[in-house]
Amino acid sequence: MEKNLKNYSKLFKSTFLLSSFTFGGGYVMIPLMKKKFVDELGWLEEEETLNMTAIAQSSPGAMAVNASILVGWRLMGIPGALVAILGTVLPPLMILSVISMFYAAFQDNAIVSAALKGMMAGVCAVIFDVVITMGGKVIKAKKLLPILIMSGAFLGYYLLHVNIVYIILFCGTLGALVSLHDKKTGKEHI
Amino acid sequence: MIYLQLFWSFFQIGLFSFGGGFAAMPLIQSQVVDIHGWLTLTEFTDLITISEMTPGPIAINSATFVGTQIAGLGGALVSTFGCILPSCIIVSLLAWLYEKYKELVVIKGVLAGLRPTVIALIFSAGLSILVLSFWGADGFSWDISSIDYIAVFMFAAGLILLRRFKPNPLFIMLGSGVFGGVCYLLC
Numbered sequence: 001m002e003k004n005l006k007n008y009s010k011l012f013k014s015t016f017l018l019s020s021f022t023f024g025g026g027y028v029m030i031p032l033m034k035k036k037f038v039d040e041l042g043w044l045e046e047e048e049t050l051n052m053t054a055i056a057q058s059s060p061g062a063m064a065v066n067a068s069i070l071v072g073w074r075l076m077g078i079p080g081a082l083v084a085i086l087g088t089v090l091p092p093l094m095i096l097s098v099i100s101m102f103y104a105a106f107q108d109n110a111i112v113s114a115a116l117k118g119m120m121a122g123v124c125a126v127i128f129d130v131v132i133t134m135g136g137k138v139i140k141a142k143k144l145l146p147i148l149i150m151s152g153a154f155l156g157y158y159l160l161h162v163n164i165v166y167i168i169l170f171c172g173t174l175g176a177l178v179s180l181h182d183k184k185t186g187k188e189h190i
Numbered sequence: 191m192i193y194l195q196l197f198w199s200f201f202q203i204g205l206f207s208f209g210g211g212f213a214a215m216p217l218i219q220s221q222v223v224d225i226h227g228w229l230t231l232t233e234f235t236d237l238i239t240i241s242e243m244t245p246g247p248i249a250i251n252s253a254t255f256v257g258t259q260i261a262g263l264g265g266a267l268v269s270t271f272g273c274i275l276p277s278c279i280i281v282s283l284l285a286w287l288y289e290k291y292k293e294l295v296v297i298k299g300v301l302a303g304l305r306p307t308v309i310a311l312i313f314s315a316g317l318s319i320l321v322l323s324f325w326g327a328d329g330f331s332w333d334i335s336s337i338d339y340i341a342v343f344m345f346a347a348g349l350i351l352l353r354r355f356k357p358n359p360l361f362i363m364l365g366s367g368v369f370g371g372v373c374y375l376l377c
Contacts, residue, residue: 022245023360055284058297061277062247063210069281085278089270092246093254097266099240100258107236111371118370119239120232120323121341122363125348126242127316130212132353134309146306153310157216158317164220167307168206175303176296183295190302 001043001075008083011075014041015068015087022064029064030056033071043075064088145178145189192261193268199226200253200272205280207249208301209308214249216311219318222252228260232327235319242363249273320345340373 001007014036022029030053037044044052052074056066065088072084106112138146149171156162178190199221207214215238222228229237241251250270257269287294321330323341348362 020245023243051288055281055288057210058294058301059277059281059284060206060208061204061274061280062207062214062249064247065250065274065277066281069278070285073282073285081278085274089250089274092244092250093266093270095244095246096240096251096254097258097263099244100255100266103236103255103259111375114374115367115371116236116239117374118340118344119363119367120235120319121344121370122348122366123235123239123242124316124320124323124345125352125362125366126359127212127215127312127319128345128349129352129359131309131313131316134305135313138306138309146302149303150306150310153307154314157311158314164217164311165202165206167311168208168304171303171307172208172300173303175301176299179295179299179302190299 003076003079007076008079010041011072011080012083012087015072015084016090019064019068019088020091030067033067037071044071048074143188143190149174193264195226196257196260196265196269197272200249200257200269201275203249203252204273205276208304212248212312212315213308214247214252216315218249218252219315222256228256230327231318231322235322238319239363243360340370340377344370 018029018032018036022032030049034046034049038046038049052067052070055070056063059066065085068084068088069081072080072082074080076083107116135150138150153167153171156167157164175190181187182189203214203217203221207217219231219234223231223234237252237255238248240255241248244251250273253269253273254266257265257267259265261268284294284297287297323345324337325331326336326338328336344366348366351357352359352362
C-alpha cells in the first residue's frame with residue numbers, strides 16, 4: 001500500500017474510531033476490525049485477519065493493541081504500526097486521564113460513592129460470569145492436567161500468595177513441555 | 191524514580207498477561223495493590239468498574255489511571271508505554287516465527303497451559319473484590335451481621351441475569367450502580 005499522508009490518516013482514523021467504540025475488550029475488537037479493514041476498506045484479505053487474530057491472541061498484552069500492531073505493520077511497515085498503536089491507545093488514554101483527574105472529587109461525593117459501591121457487586125457478577133463460562137469449558141473437557149493446573153494456580157495464588165509471575169512462568173513452561181511430549185507420543189494430555 | 195517504577199510495573203503487566211479481557215486484572219492487582227500499594231483494593235475495584243464502562247483494554251485504562259494518580263500526565267504516558275512495549279516486541283517476533291513455521295507447537299502448548307491458569311487467577315482477583323464488596327475493608331469474617339446484604343442481593347441478581355439472559359454486562363453494572371446507589375443512600 002502507498003505510504004502517503006492520506007493512507008496514514010485513514011489508518012489512524014480507523015483505529016481511533018474502533019478503539020473509541022469498543023466496550024468489552026479484545027474479543028469484541030477483532031470482528032469489528034475485520035469488518036473495517038476487510039469488508040469496508042478492502043485493505044486486507046479475510047484469510048490474513050484469521051492469522052493476525054491467532055498471533056494477537058498468542059501474544060501477551062492487550063489484544064486490541066496486538067491486533068492493531070499487526071494491521072499497521074502489514075499495511076504500512078513500522079510507521080504504520082506506530083500510527084495504528086497511537087490510534088488505538090489514544091482514546092482510552094484521554095478518557096481515563098480525564099476520569100482520573102476528577103476521581104478524587106468524585107470519590108467524596110455521596111451519590112457517586114454510593115453508585116460505585118453498588119457497581120462493585122455488579123462488576124463481581126460480571127467477573128464470576130466470565131469465570132464460570134471459561135472454567136466450565138475446562139471442566140467439561142475432562143482432561144486431568146488442565147483441571148489440576150486450574151486448581152493448583154488458585155491455591156498457589158489465593159491461599160499461598162505465590163508471586164503471580166512465577167505461577168504464569170511455571171504453568172506456561174509446563175504447557176509447552178507437555179505439548180511437545182504429547183506431539184512425540186501422540187497423546188493429548190493438554 | 192517513580193517513572194521507572196511505573197514503567198517496570200506496567201512492563202511486567204504487559205509481558206505476563208495472556209488471553210485478553212480480564213486476563214490482565216490479577217496482574218494489575220498484584221503490582222498496583224499488593225506490591226506497590228499505589229491503589230487501595232476499593233480504588234482498584236473502582237478502576238475495574240470504570241474500565242468496564244469505558245472503551246479500551248483494561249491494561250491501558252489502568253496504566254493511564256494509575257499513572258495519572260501517582261505521577262500526573264507524565265506518569266500516564268510512561269505507564270502506557272511500558273504496558274505496550276512487550277506487545278510490540280513479542281507480536282513482531284511471533285509474526286516472524288509464524289511466517290517461517292506456520293504452526294507453533296510450543297506457543298500453542300504455552301497457551302494451553304496458561305488458559306486454566308489465567309481462569310484461576312481471574313477467579314482469585316474476583317474473589318478478593320467479592321470479599322471487599324460483602325464484608326468491606328475489614329475482610330472476611332464469620333460474623334453474619336457484618337455482611338452487606340444489599341451487595342449480596344445485587345451480586346446474586348446480577349449473576350443470575352447474566353447466566354440466564356446474557357445481557358450486555360454494561361447494563362448489569364449500570365443497574366447495580368443505580369439500584370445499589372439508591373439503596374445505600376436510603377439505608
